[in-house]
Amino acid sequence: xxxxxxxxxxxxxxxxxxxxxxxxxxGVVLDASSLTDEEMLSIAADLGYSESAFLTGPAPDGAGExxxxxxxxxxxxxAEVPFCGHATVATAVALAERIGEGDLVFETRAGTVPxxxxxxxxxxPLRATLTSVEPHVDAIAEADLAEALAALGWPAGDxxxxxxxxxAYGGARHLVVGAATRARLADLSYDFARLExxxxxxxxxxxxxxxxxxADVFHVRDPFPVGGVVEDPATGAAxxxxxxxxxxxxxxxxASVLTLHQGVDMGRPGVLTVELRAxxxxxxxxxxxxxxxxxxx
Numbered sequence: 001x002x003x004x005x006x007x008x009x010x011x012x013x014x015x016x017x018x019x020x021x022x023x024x025x026x027g028v029v030l031d032a033s034s035l036t037d038e039e040m041l042s043i044a045a046d047l048g049y050s051e052s053a054f055l056t057g058p059a060p061d062g063a064g065e066x067x068x069x070x071x072x073x074x075x076x077x078x079a080e081v082p083f084c085g086h087a088t089v090a091t092a093v094a095l096a097e098r099i100g101e102g103d104l105v106f107e108t109r110a111g112t113v114p115x116x117x118x119x120x121x122x123x124x125p126l127r128a129t130l131t132s133v134e135p136h137v138d139a140i141a142e143a144d145l146a147e148a149l150a151a152l153g154w155p156a157g158d159x160x161x162x163x164x165x166x167x168a169y170g171g172a173r174h175l176v177v178g179a180a181t182r183a184r185l186a187d188l189s190y191d192f193a194r195l196e197x198x199x200x201x202x203x204x205x206x207x208x209x210x211x212x213x214x215a216d217v218f219h220v221r222d223p224f225p226v227g228g229v230v231e232d233p234a235t236g237a238a239x240x241x242x243x244x245x246x247x248x249x250x251x252x253x254x255a256s257v258l259t260l261h262q263g264v265d266m267g268r269p270g271v272l273t274v275e276l277r278a279x280x281x282x283x284x285x286x287x288x289x290x291x292x293x294x295x296x297x
Contacts, residue, residue, distance in 0.1 A: 006030035006055070006098065010043055012294060013090035016234040016262070016270035016287035018125045023263065023270035024234035025292055026087040027052030028094045032073075037080070044075035050224055050232045051076050053087035063112060064105025070095075072106045076227030081205060083110040083171030085130060085236015085285055092117045092128040093289030101126070108133075110171040120288070129275075129286040130236065135170040135244030144202060148175060151195035152207070152223075158184045163210055164249065170240030170283055172205035174222075178212070185211040186265050188221055188231070196225035208238045216252065218242070219261045233263035234270035236285045243274040243283035254278045 008031045017023030027047040032040060032054035044052040051074050059069035072091065074084040092104055096117035104115045111133035120127050140148075145165050149156060154177070159165070163178020179185040188209070195207065206222040213219060220242070222232040232238075239260050246252045258274040275284040 008032065008034065011094055012292040013094055013289055014292055015086035015089035015236065015289045016272050018288045018290050020290055020292045022268050024086040024232065025049045026090040028091050029054045030094060032056050040073065041075050045077040048077055050227050050229050051081060051084040051087045053084065053091045055091065059105055059107040063107055065103065068099065068103065069105040070107065072108055078228035081172060083108050083237050085240060086234050088113060088115060088130050089128040089236060089287050089289050093126045096126050108171065125288050125290060127286060127288050129284055132170040132240035132283045132285065134281050135168065135241060135283055137245050137248040138167045140165050140167050140175060144198065147198050148177065148207065151191045151198060153190060160212065163212065166245055167202070168241035168245040170237060170244055172237045173203055174238045174241045175204050175207045176210060176242060176245050177207060178210050182211050182219065185209055185219060185221060188265065190223060192225045192230065195223060199226045206232055206235055206238050208235070208242055210242065216256060217259045221262065221265060231266060233266050233268040234272060235262065236272065236287070239272045239274050239285045240283040243276055247276050252276065
């Protein structure tokens with residue numbers, strides 16, 4: 001039996017939902033080896049999704065099983081980004097549909113990211129679990145936080161004191177800001193240019209706004225002006241960063257499974273599962289993925 005051929009066709013998948021109208025859509029090109037940087041950026045811009053993923057060749061020797069290890073790059077409509085969680089999930093599901101379920105390895109600009117893909121039940125939807133690079137959490141300067149809140153239009157009194165602002169990294173940098181109420185989170189109208197300028201200066205990928213519903217359930221939103229979109233519907237890289245943040249600040253036990261709801265306020269609900277394991281600093285982020293059918297003209 002011949003091996004499946006991975007083509008340069010531009011595929012469309014959504015991640016963190018089994019509904020094509022939910023979650024976060026991504027473009028996926030399973031063989032982008034002949035594309036230039038400019039062509040990949042152009043494809044991402046034409047699609048208009050927050051990010052698209054491009055497999056540019058096999059991963060370096062020793063990075064994973066031959067035929068299941070790939071070098072991957074991610075582009076927003078405006079620029080290349082070092083890592084994107086939802087496009088990783090989308091790509092992993094697209095690959096699994098063609099080469100079978102199991103373990104994959106993606107070599108990203110941020111480092112090596114193992115991914116496992118399996119059906120939730122026999123014949124059920126595919127679900128991908130990525131393992132982040134080693135994360136870290138840093139403080140944010142008071143002046144930078146003040147500028148972020150001014151750009152967001154959030155008074156300091158609207159913050160949750162139990163979710164102190166930090167910059168968290170799980171493959172990309174995200175500013176985590178806690179909202180005191182669900183209503184505060186739902187009311188998002190910010191100064192696009194002002195927040196974009198701050199994010200470029202701090203090298204942030206998104207600002208992750210968080211409201212805590214219960215001990216292990218959170219609602220999140222991610223403004224993404226540096227990517228050329230107002231808001232990201234479901235952000236796997238930020239979910240990995242948030243897992244590291246929650247553990248670092250002692251908000252959850254060292255071994256935990258967290259549920260993040262995102263995209264609800266945009267009409268594209270998605271669910272991200274974040275797993276923390278004792279003795280392993282990395283963060284696992286899981287979600288379903290499904291193809292988006294495009295009507296032919």
